[in-house]
Amino acid sequence: MIDKLLNLLFKKIKILIFFLCLIPLVRLFYLGLNSQLGANPIEFIERSTGTWALVFLMLSLSMTPLRQLTGSNAYILNRRMLGLFMFFYACLHVLTYLWIDHYFDFDEIFKDVYKHPYVLVGFAAFMLTIPLAITSTKSMMKRLGGRWKILHRAVYLICLLAVLHFLWLVKKDLTEPLIYGGVFFLLLVLRVIYKYRSYLRTSNLWW
Amino acid sequence: MLITKKSDVIPSDITSKENFENRRTLIKATGASIVTASGIFTGLLNRTANAASSKQKISNFVKTKYGVDEKLTPYDDVTSYNNYYEFGTSKTDPSIESRLFKPSPWSISIEGAVKKNKQIGIEDLFRLAPLEERIYRMRCVEGWSMVIPWLGLPLSKLIQLAEPTANAKFVEFISLSDDRMMPGQRIPVLDWPYVEGLRMDEAMNPLTIMALGMYGEVLPNQNGAPLRLVVPWKYGFKGAKAIVKIRFTETIPKTSWVKAGPNEYGFYANVNPTVDHPRWTQSSERRIGGGLFTPRIKTQMFNGYTEQVGQLYTGLDLSKNF
Numbered sequence: 029m030i031d032k033l034l035n036l037l038f039k040k041i042k043i044l045i046f047f048l049c050l051i052p053l054v055r056l057f058y059l060g061l062n063s064q065l066g067a068n069p070i071e072f073i074e075r076s077t078g079t080w081a082l083v084f085l086m087l088s089l090s091m092t093p094l095r096q097l098t099g100s101n102a103y104i105l106n107r108r109m110l111g112l113f114m115f116f117y118a119c120l121h122v123l124t125y126l127w128i129d130h131y132f133d134f135d136e137i138f139k140d141v142y143k144h145p146y147v148l149v150g151f152a153a154f155m156l157t158i159p160l161a162i163t164s165t166k167s168m169m170k171r172l173g174g175r176w177k178i179l180h181r182a183v184y185l186i187c188l189l190a191v192l193h194f195l196w197l198v199k200k201d202l203t204e205p206l207i208y209g210g211v212f213f214l215l216l217v218l219r220v221i222y223k224y225r226s227y228l229r230t231s232n233l234w235w
Numbered sequence: 236m237l238i239t240k241k242s243d244v245i246p247s248d249i250t251s252k253e254n255f256e257n258r259r260t261l262i263k264a265t266g267a268s269i270v271t272a273s274g275i276f277t278g279l280l281n282r283t284a285n286a287a288s289s290k291q292k293i294s295n296f297v298k299t300k301y302g303v304d305e306k307l308t309p310y311d312d313v314t315s316y317n318n319y320y321e322f323g324t325s326k327t328d329p330s331i332e333s334r335l336f337k338p339s340p341w342s343i344s345i346e347g348a349v350k351k352n353k354q355i356g357i358e359d360l361f362r363l364a365p366l367e368e369r370i371y372r373m374r375c376v377e378g379w380s381m382v383i384p385w386l387g388l389p390l391s392k393l394i395q396l397a398e399p400t401a402n403a404k405f406v407e408f409i410s411l412s413d414d415r416m417m418p419g420q421r422i423p424v425l426d427w428p429y430v431e432g433l434r435m436d437e438a439m440n441p442l443t444i445m446a447l448g449m450y451g452e453v454l455p456n457q458n459g460a461p462l463r464l465v466v467p468w469k470y471g472f473k474g475a476k477a478i479v480k481i482r483f484t485e486t487i488p489k490t491s492w493v494k495a496g497p498n499e500y501g502f503y504a505n506v507n508p509t510v511d512h513p514r515w516t517q518s519s520e521r522r523i524g525g526g527l528f529t530p531r532i533k534t535q536m537f538n539g540y541t542e543q544v545g546q547l548y549t550g551l552d553l554s555k556n557f
Contacts, residue, residue, distance in 0.1 A: 067523050071521075128527060144513065197514070199514070201424050
């Protein structure tokens with residue numbers, strides 16, 4: 029009963045969630061039009077879109093544990109949208125880098141990618157998100173069948189690379205990237221616990 | 236030697252225009268705070284007074300030929316986008332966290348390979364030589380740059396006053412260590428206090444200055460008040476801020492960033508587009524203040540000061556001594 033209600037609610041508010049997910053972009057436009065992007069606006073946009081891509085990645089990865097914890101299917105209804113918003117902000121992030129930061133100077137860009145480990149892992153993470161975005165539709169899910177799940181496990185690798193990208197970019201103060209790393213670790217631990225829950229229960233190791 | 240008598244009034248003693256014009260309001264406000272007998276009010280008042288005094292104009296300085304054709308980076312950008320980890324690791328932290336920093340009274344202690352240890356008051360530096368305006372490019376190791384009109388004196392003048400002995404091969408600059416006024420020091424991101432250094436010939440080069448101001452006024456707290464080093468052909472982190480100690484040494488100083496990441500930051504830290512950094516592209520840079528759609532510019536060898544400093548490094552392998 030509650031499950032059904034939640035499902036209904038999530039369906040109803042899906043459009044609301046969609047607009048909520050656009051707030052970071054609207055904020056950038058607002059700040060830009062009011063010249064409030066600071067002394068280095070390009071860096072600001074790069075950081076902001078990158079951070080939000082990472083946040084949406086973490087959010088989309090939180091849906092499965094939420095379902096497992098609550099037993100409600102409702103969260104899964106939003107997983108694809110959150111994942112696609114991750115892809116959207118990642119695209120803006122990469123576009124800012126290629127266009128307004130480097131003006132498509134591919135000579136410089138190639139050098140930057142292969143010489144600097146943080147750029148390389150970030151670039152790799154982005155490349156991996158492309159097939160996942162393409163295969164995110166219902167028809168693709170059907171066509172790929174069991175392989176879809178295997179393909180979409182790449183999200184864990186993407187997350188690892190994205191956190192590394194942040195960690196290696198930071199000069200000295202690792203606090204922020206380590207927080208994201210911690211969240212990612214927690215999400216993984218929750219999955220492991222869920223998977224081995226019956227074993228943990230019977231063996232009296234846990235609850 | 237010609238000794239000219241300078242004015243006894245030093246710029247930091249001159250009441251700022253704002254304070255002068257607001258003197259009645261200040262008096263009234265002080266009166267009010269006595270009436271309310273609140274210590275907090277007076278505290279707040281002092282703070283406002285300090286903030287006002289940090290914007291003091293410096294009127295008597297000599298213009299120089301350096302960088303006259305450069306376009307200055309807007310003042311607001313230079314004072315709101317700072318790498319000054321003593322006040323936090325984000326670029327916008329220093330302008331906020333340095334508000335309660337008190338750059339006076341201040342004195343610099345001269346130690347090491349010198350004839351005699353001594354203390355120099357900040358006022359003495361203002362009197363030491365006529366302040367010069369030097370418009371310099373500043374290139375940060377992170378790949379951005381600014382153009383800043385510094386007010387300062389050649390470091391060589393200060394070194395003459397310090398009287399180093401023949402044993403002095405390097406100069407070490409030690410910044411203030413005070414986690415009460417510098418909240419960023421409560422976190423050990425770097426090994427506090429901040430230490431920077433130069434080879435003696437680099438320190439004596441006419442380009443090297445000790446800055447006391449910028450944009451015609453006393454140095455703002457977030458830019459290194461009351462005095463900072465400016466070495467325009469090196470990456471910005473060489474410019475130690477809020478210096479309290481200058482030590483002359485025989486051996487190469489152990490500088491903060493070299494200690495923090497020896498494979499990333501070198502003692503020399505000369506701007507060099509051909510020696511890449513493990514993190515950032517060094518062949519191009521973003522000039523701050525250009526807006527959203529201004530492309531990067533090419534980084535120049537020695538930040539464009541090869542003519543003045545290139546000879547200091549003949550025979551030195553710059554890819555090893557980065």
